[in-house]
Amino acid sequence: MGRRALITGATGFVGGHLTELLVAEGWQIRALVRATSDVSRLRSLGVELHEGGLGDRDAIRRASDGVEVVYHLAAVTGLRGEKDFARANAEGTGNVVAAIRAAEPRPKRLVYLSSYAACGPSRPGKPRTLDESPGPLTAYGRTKLAGEEAVRPLDDAGVETVILRAPPVYGPGDHAFLPYFRLIRWGIAPSPAGEELRTHMIHVRDLARALRRAADSPPGTYPVAEPVEHLWGEIVAAMGDALGKKPRRVPLPRPLVRSAAALTQAVGDLLGRATVFNREKADEMLAPAWVCDLSGSEAILPPKEVTPLREGISETASWYIRQGWL
Numbered sequence: 001m002g003r004r005a006l007i008t009g010a011t012g013f014v015g016g017h018l019t020e021l022l023v024a025e026g027w028q029i030r031a032l033v034r035a036t037s038d039v040s041r042l043r044s045l046g047v048e049l050h051e052g053g054l055g056d057r058d059a060i061r062r063a064s065d066g067v068e069v070v071y072h073l074a075a076v077t078g079l080r081g082e083k084d085f086a087r088a089n090a091e092g093t094g095n096v097v098a099a100i101r102a103a104e105p106r107p108k109r110l111v112y113l114s115s116y117a118a119c120g121p122s123r124p125g126k127p128r129t130l131d132e133s134p135g136p137l138t139a140y141g142r143t144k145l146a147g148e149e150a151v152r153p154l155d156d157a158g159v160e161t162v163i164l165r166a167p168p169v170y171g172p173g174d175h176a177f178l179p180y181f182r183l184i185r186w187g188i189a190p191s192p193a194g195e196e197l198r199t200h201m202i203h204v205r206d207l208a209r210a211l212r213r214a215a216d217s218p219p220g221t222y223p224v225a226e227p228v229e230h231l232w233g234e235i236v237a238a239m240g241d242a243l244g245k246k247p248r249r250v251p252l253p254r255p256l257v258r259s260a261a262a263l264t265q266a267v268g269d270l271l272g273r274a275t276v277f278n279r280e281k282a283d284e285m286l287a288p289a290w291v292c293d294l295s296g297s298e299a300i301l302p303p304k305e306v307t308p309l310r311e312g313i314s315e316t317a318s319w320y321i322r323q324g325w326l
Contacts, residue, residue, distance in 0.1 A: 003069070004066065007029060008073055014207055016041065017207075033049050033051060064106075065104055068107060072147075074088070089146065093151060109162065109215060110162070111163075111215065113166065116167045117144055118134060118145040118165060119223075121288065121289060129293045138280040160219040170313070171315070178326075180239070184236065189249050191251065197287070197288065199232065201309060203306075205307060206301060210222075210301040213300050213301070214300060218299075223293070226306045226309060227306065239317065242310075262282075
């Protein structure tokens, strides 16, 4: 009998890749899914489905009974208000922790997928270290940090915890970078003027492998990324080359970015709707660097196995084209 795991967020971008990887290795997978989720791919993989959301402790507990590892990937990432982020990312993670405590028998380990947004940006030339006080800029970052804080006490209950902090994730199936790929296809590449962003990136296949290794690595917190500080211009160039385009860089004055964010947030508040672009997202966009010190993370994601940016971007663009997304 293969190893057993529960995955929350298995119908999502990262969760789908992790599920396929574990099934290919012979794991028996359970997935916590909402009634409205498209589970056709999970069914085809032979995944055992447990209906319920992050607010349903009983459903999470039943799905957790007897598994070896719980992978908690489900999260709200955008287009939500502060309360929605808190309900899913902080309270939802607390419900997962409570369910694991009540499971019989308890899982041996919880692997929690967090984000660079939880620790906050870094300074140019100064990668953020684990011992620095976190400084999240957004509701998403604050609630993912709250999720990290919620899972750590499980160690006292005999359940090992591993936290992976990921930078922007890209690859086949990603929706987040798709709008920018479309802009580049049209020949334009807008970006804030001034000091150019430095950032880590990670291909979804590499993140799935890191999550798999987290089942057997020493407990702790690990930032995982391609160990290269990419300038935003390098990422734009890679996208352009993948699409056979030489996009025109359009510098956006920083005051304009902040004013536009304030305006869209004000309109959203007036209409009672959350907006993708608000003051916090502007602060995140204008931060000079999103780079973490990867020391100690080599066992989770060996550098020799990491997908180089240009290779990964080319693969992603080709996938978009085959799917008719571009």
